[in-house]
Amino acid sequence: MTQSDQPVENLFELQNLSLMYGTVIGVNDLQLTLPKGAYALIGPNGAGKSTLIGLLTGALRPTLGNLKVLGENPRRCGQLQQRIGVCPATDLLIHGVTAHQWIVQLLRMSGWRKSEAIPRTDQVLEEVGLAEARNRPIHTYSLGMRQRCKLAQAIAHRPELLILDEPFNGLDPIGRYQMSELLIQWAKSGKSLLLASHVLHEVERITDSFMLIFGGRLLASGTAGELRRLLADLPQDIIVQSQTRDRLASLLAEKPWIRAVHRDAKPNRLILTVDRPLELYESLALWASSGQVSVERITGTDGDISTLFRLLISRHRGERAYQKSGASS
Template identity: 45%
Template sequence: MIELDSVTKLYGTVIGVNDVSLTLGPGAHGLLGPNGSGKTTFLNLITGQLRPTRGRVRMFGENPWDNPRLYRRIGICPSFEGLYAEITARDWVIYMLRLHGFSPVEAERRALDALEIVGMTASMDRTMGSYSRGMRQRTKLAQAIAHEPELLILDEPFNGLDPVGRHEITMLLKDWVKAGGSLIIASHILYEVETLATSFLLVSGGRLLASGTPEEVHSLLKNLPNEFVIRGEGLRELSQKMIAEQLVDSIRLDGGDRLTVTTHQPTALTSRLPEWNSGGSIRITELSSGDDTLQALFTTLMRIHRGELR
């Protein structure tokens, strides 16, 4: 569906995307990264709104630059607020469908269907300048799906939505994928992507840090140190035992009742804790570690990228 071969995009001396190569097939893909990481530049490259400084981009096997026929196959929900304040949502979505070549009658039918799907029927004849940010997001999504594209490209689609709106749009997108549609959703909020995507791309500073399913990225991290926080009593003595058996890489005692340790031997360490905790002056009341979600993966990979972990 999408191919990038050694793609770099420069804005003068600023790097937007840095030597990225990847292949994406049909499905639901998450594009994760902090603000300014290169997500929007990546999306603009694959949709033909930008030309790469170096490398090659292909969308459905074609060069997307100056290729209008590709736009019938994709739906774009941009992050920017490019709406016309004095036009109604109904008129705007109809106009966008007319640009795709639909007749006036078919364009109106599709516009009404799309606006109903996103929950905008009651407000579709109001001017968009009177809309809340969440309503504008719904309207942008309506125009993105109205022509029934093969691929949806969504840049921060949940911005401005309240919890109910987020849930409704999430369910809409899940149904889209179940029906065989593909999507790329860019976000800096990990749980938004985790509920929708079966694979993800993690970018920072214009570079691709990791790609694949969450399980595949987890496999990259198995040799990295694990961090544990231990609470209880007798932690100074516990620290000495861990150091004596060479089970920890680093250790920090905070306030006498909280111990933070990093280790490359999490199984060996946790198997010794019950024995040390059985009687004597050591009493462990709480043991916690990094969770097994994309948030933990994102944090760890960012630390690798910054050189904090090796």
Template identity: 45%
Template sequence: MIELNHVTKMYGNVVGVNDLTLTIDTGAYGLIGPNGSGKTTLINLLIGHLQPTLGSVRLFDSVPADDRRLLRRIGLCPASDVLYPNVSALEWVTYQVRLHGMERRHCTSRAEAALETVGMTSSMRRPMGTYSLGMRQRTKIAQAIAHEPDLLILDEPYNGLDPVGRNDMTRLLKKWTRNGRGLIFASHVLQEIESVTSSFLLIHGGRLLASGTADEIESLLADAPQEICLVGADAGRLIHRLADVDWVDAMEWNQGKSELRVSLREPLAFYECIAKWIHDDGLGTMQLRTPDGNLEAVFDSLLRRHRGESS
């Protein structure tokens, strides 16, 4: 679906994205990164609005900037707001479908179907100037899907949606991916990504730090420094054991909570020892809390490693 080969985009002396190399098949991917990380630049490269300063971009085996026919296969929901106050959602979405080259007689029915999908049927003939932010967001999604593209690219699609709208959006995107279509879903809110797909692309400072599922990346980080927490009445009795090894950086015992926090330089060494220590010392049952494998934990671990904080 997408192939990037050493792609760099410069804005004068400022790096937008830096030496991105990536090949991904059709599927659903969360594009994760903080504001200013390069997500929007990457999206604009994929749709051909920008050309790389160095390297090459291919989408469905074509160059986006050279083959405008690719736009027919892409549905884009930008982060920026869209508001033509005196135009109805039906008129606007119909016009957008027409721009994709659809026959005029099919455009209105496509627009109506898309607006129904996003829950805008009852309001689609009202001027968009009367819409709330959430309604405008639903309308943007409708224009992105109305021409039935092969790849849907969403930049912060949950912006402005209330809890009901967020739930509807999640169900829509899950159904979209189940139908075998491509999805690139850019967000800096990790829970939004996790509700739709477990596959992600982590971008920071214009660089791709990781790609894959949360479990795959977590397995790569299994022996990276991390903090664990032992909870139980006997947790404090492990302090003498941990004090005798050289792969513990710090410990903190909270007697009121019966909680022992341990910063580990070599977590795998700890996991190999803990069961034996509990058995040999006759300790009672305790709870072991570790990084939970969700995207937020993975994201934080990768950023620490990128900044050199784990070395």
């Protein structure tokens, strides 16, 4: 068999994958095939990201359906674990152990000889910027250092696929930047990556391929641009700051794409619920240029991922109207 005849090894193959925690749905009927590459798994807390990671790593057994990771069933193939690195979301709370001791031990648990594990640990701690602190107990590290330590253990055994769950949690801006740089380098090196996060903009620098998960269901997938276009087509809340608030409100009230107009307690502010935001922007530009109204500021909810999820869920359920609780006209 020549190389071209060999079947392409996908990163993930999920077929009707479901997992139930008793009567609670963890993930629901996931159907997905992805080639190797870097992906972000986006979803609010409790969406099913960690459960999906548990299934992909073989820690959890699906209730229904099948899955393959790098062509193997993670529950049945122990060798697959050599090809996966996992960085969990939970904080690293180990007392009385240095990062060096911990990673050497984990490498030996992966089947490495001590003579190989020690230099590799030195190398990987250097890569994540913990070389200076390698002999300090982990419990004395800052949160950012602990995150990097978790990343170090995940990449130490040179996996082909790196799975990270909320790697930016608790990091300060510098820590976020450093973590992003490390992950960008990883993705650039041609290795696969699955990055779970609840904040879209954090992962945009690292990958342009997204999967949106909510309520255990895969709602959408695509690039950031596609997701933003999707968001633009969906009803959303927009705040407009205007000196001519009342005039603007009366103009907007006539438009069919306006769902609700709310006068905010703050002066000169209108909160709008809009079906087609692009048409609002066009109209505002037209009215402002013709002097009918003044517009000082427009604040959208473009980056609010939870809004997008609510909207996608209501669309998924076939609901015609999206009602934001508390909104009034």
